[in-house]
Amino acid sequence: MNEHSFIRAIHKSLPAEVYRWKIHDTFTGGVPDTLYAGPSGILFIEYKWLKSLPKRESTPINLGLSQLQINWLDKFHSYNQNVAVAVGYSGGVLLFTNKDWTKDINVANIQKYSLSRKDYISFIINTTQ
16 A cells, blocks of 8 residues: 555545545645545645554654645644644554644554544544534
8 A cells, every 4th residue: 555545545434524635736835635624624634654664662753744744734733723644554544633743753652643544534524524
């Protein structure tokens, strides 16, 4: 699997009531991959895919965010918008909200960020519906 197929699988699992927009902006760097919307709010998600987790528990996990992406996420978080980074991997989804994408993450501390795909879908639904 890769990032594109991960996003597609998530979108197929969402109910039709959740508006989804796969953003492709070639003119503005850092814009998140998707926007989800519904009566309860708007949610911006930057997606990443990890082929595998590091072998050592203490090895930092590189989320692969560019500085432009971090700047965009931080700015919209400061505007009190719903923004997150979702990292797919073989064990599920790592979900980073509240600027957790700026923290040092390793295998030893990912449990608090780890969700099943079903729970991740519920997060999107609960935020937008």
